Amino acid sequence: MSHTVSHLYEFGNFSLDPVQRLLLRHGRPVSVTPKAFDLLVVMVENNGQLLLKEKLMDALWPKVSVEEGNLAVTVSHLRKILGDDREKHVYIETVSKQGYRFVAQVLEGPEVPLESSELHAELEEHVAMAPVDYALMPRVVMVRKWMAGPAIALAGLLAMAGWLVSRHIDTASANGRSIGSLAVLPFATIGGKSSDEYLGLGTADALITRLSNTGKILVRPTSAIEKYRNSSISVESAGKEQQVDAIIDGRIQREGNRVRMTVQMVRVGDGAQLWAQTFDEEFTNIFSLEDEVSERVAHSIRLQLNNKEEKRFTKRPTENQEAYSAFVKGRYYWNKRTNEGMMKGLEYFREAIRMDPNFAEAYEGVADSYAALGLYAAIPPEEAFPAARDAAHKALQMNEDLADAHATLGLIDFYYDWNGPAAQNEFQRAFDVNPNYAMAHSWNAENLAAMGRFPEALVEARRAVEEDPLSLIVNSNAGWTFCLAGQYEEAIQTLSRAIDIDPSFPRTHFRLGNVYETRGLYDKAITEFTQAVQLSGGDVYYTAGLGHAYAMAGRTSDARQVLISLLDKSAHQYVPAFAVAMVYAGLKDNGQALYWLEKTSADHSTSMAYLKVDPFLSGLRSDPRFAKLLQRMKF
Template structure:
């Protein structure tokens, strides 16, 4: 797996250039003692091969000649047309390099940072242990070099060392807060929280994880709270050398949590030699509240929100509400309220008219308290888009949020979804891929890439992406839901049914996934089973909210287009956000020539949709 080329991963046609890529991997391993594309699962390895640039060999082994690094770089080009086209070309460059070394000539030098790369002394030795273990002098040289060019960081989940699961919110919350603060530093790439938290509960090897994530430094920590004290241990590790850049221990009162976070942020920026302006330093120590109790309640709210479940969103609302009661000026807590209502509505746990207006009120309050809060602009943008259908104003808000916080993962994800519904599929795919670079291990972002391909009708790429997501986590139900939709459109009905059934089971019987499966059963001709699921959904709708749009899909699968239109009209009456997908949802294709469908589309008034409707 580690030696595969991008075209092998994509199951495309192969030629000799594939072998040159694999040989480049072997060269990289000989020069550094490790393979360039690593991961804890086959899915992570495939993602690295397709999407990630490996750590420069010279940062792992400073004795590598620049000319050899260039050979490796060309061999590992992901674009097959930019790679070496013939083995003879590669052999000539390697022979020239060997000639220079054998004759005692110094190969062409390059600079990395401010330190010249030294002449190799043992690169071509057959003793791999020696190649992996440079001398003390070399290690010192490496540390001097890389300390000047560390420009990427992963903050791994701080360990809750108290042994009390009820304190988990604190260790998670402090980790998330540090990620959010450090992400504001210019020219420092910080791994997003959902990617970092994929390592929660695992044995931590900072170097190995740093290499998997392709970052130059890793911050780890442990937290114990109890007996009126808050103790935190932290360590910042250089991924290239394994050296500790900085470490500290804090023993404070819980109310000093803000001071501790400020000290950690400032120490990291100092150890990474980041040159910050006064305004940037001020952002590092910005507090959204001075009330430690309100902050703790906010962290508890985010802890539940990050569970991405109906129960989690309701619990989050309880804690966010308590936080604003403790501190009525706490804008970020109002944003938490807004985000909770956004997802209760977006996931159809509540009717649109119950969820979205409450979210909008909270977002507006947040912006009144802090007009420059990126998170609040994102929340309001989502509500203007999903419920108010104010397309231009929503885009303005999304762009303002990204201007204030370009790396905010939620803004990048939701804006990509917005762009999809505007019919700008090429831009949407580019935007969601950018979000994936910021948050490569996030399940929802990985699924969003597959969703974007599905809506763009690029079904092969959608299947490929969703299969990779299953490698990341085989128990995430949303992946199977979308995979079932894609397979249905390719007429692979039995496979679609199998994946749909997995989604239903893993989700605990989600109405959305049950409706999608019933649609597929109907389209596959298994109408008896489809009608049974429809009857079950009808009974469920008497107990809890089930979106009319879901029923419309089931009736399309059964060929009952008039009944489908009745439910779409009900969706319009409740101002359902599902209607903003009308012009791009492949499951609606059977209705596109229906005059009633075209009339409904005009009333929704999406820009791209209006351009496509015949007049």
């Protein structure tokens, strides 16, 4: 029986496999964003033809209304990947006011089944020397159009066989199918002590971090899989819900001082078990277990790492077992994403540092905790963000390749220093380590939107959603970005989808209220803001949003009641000055609104970062005092 492989294209130093979604340069995989890859396929398949902008936008964003700037940004990104010269385009030509044309010579490789037994035998003997199981290699090879004659054809077949072998070393998964994305479920814990409740999620978290740091495969973050802890959902169903190619599932059983870890990888498409293995070790040597499991996963998905990536992958965060145990507990509580959980996580991260003062990831945990607590106004920004910055810098002094620490510094630059360019620089440094870091792309999207760079912001927001489609915070941030960019229908669709996933998450209701109010749908906005306030237990920013909506809807007395409640609350807890300014802005009391906005310079209200583009401050923009405020912003 003949088997087939994907139709292949070659141009310049590149090889393109549309079906496997693979771009190679000199035989090595090249990291490409999903939309840039889709654009490249369309252009290569229509080589030499003028492709109108409208056609390209329909192909890349079907049934979604997007601005033309999105296409320009994607083309620019693709040119950067291809190394296209700005002055003399080798690959992509711009046709002024019309579209684009792919101008490089493209060589196509049709699929030809190998039917000659003699040729097949000779080919099999040739590839037997390669360090890969021939059973994994498709029994079909590619004959280029320009080949002629049996001898030349045979030489071409043998050469292409070597290329296919190298291709499989780079991209084949277990059972010969490409794995481009995966999720790691929280490991089930059996027996042991009640204090081991954190161990299953901590083990998954460690594996997620290692694989993500390679930058070679898309791995769903811990926040996306935490909900499966103690869940009865099947492995295949979880994989389909997470929209990944494969899923890793395991269980941990403690017996005295020993721990047994049983792990399997399942292909989501057909539920096939790709591999399963049991690992045994002393509980005091949990590092060895994590090393073995990580190496087994990396081998099964054929991760090809350079020296720097290999060091990141194999580097242990600490050799102190007790410090690591405290760190895992910190991650466990931090991932609860509640104020109480983050405060408890912070305690454990500090404990880990006391046990190992050189534990970079524990400093990163401290930075993440303080930054999140400041972002959600749990503690004043002037207390939270400087402490977060200090911890992030200490982490990077010990290990400069911590994507999370760079992203946290970007968050601080954005929300605390109101410095857009500095934030973007740190986000880019995070992407250099982990190109698939969804949360960093999400924050970068908001940062770009705050600077008014909407086409780039939209690209980043959409990429973040593609990388972590079920993340409530990623979808919430994307909805806000779409709103700021004027993409209201996309904002409503994104936020409504997130609410369907989990109706109890307050931020999605808050952002949906923002969109409705921007559109003048005040009753719907009030409904969403009310839910956000109730679900959050009275978050001051959400309360301010409700007060602003009341005022805009003409419910002045209700708005003033909200204002009184915020001012009363400020007597015993932190209330951002921006929140008070918001309600005054809705009441059209510009003098008081600007007075309270002035106070944000002292308290660093995080929402001040959107001063340039916030639609709810539009009534203040003609005032000279507002212009002076903008001058202080580095956006």
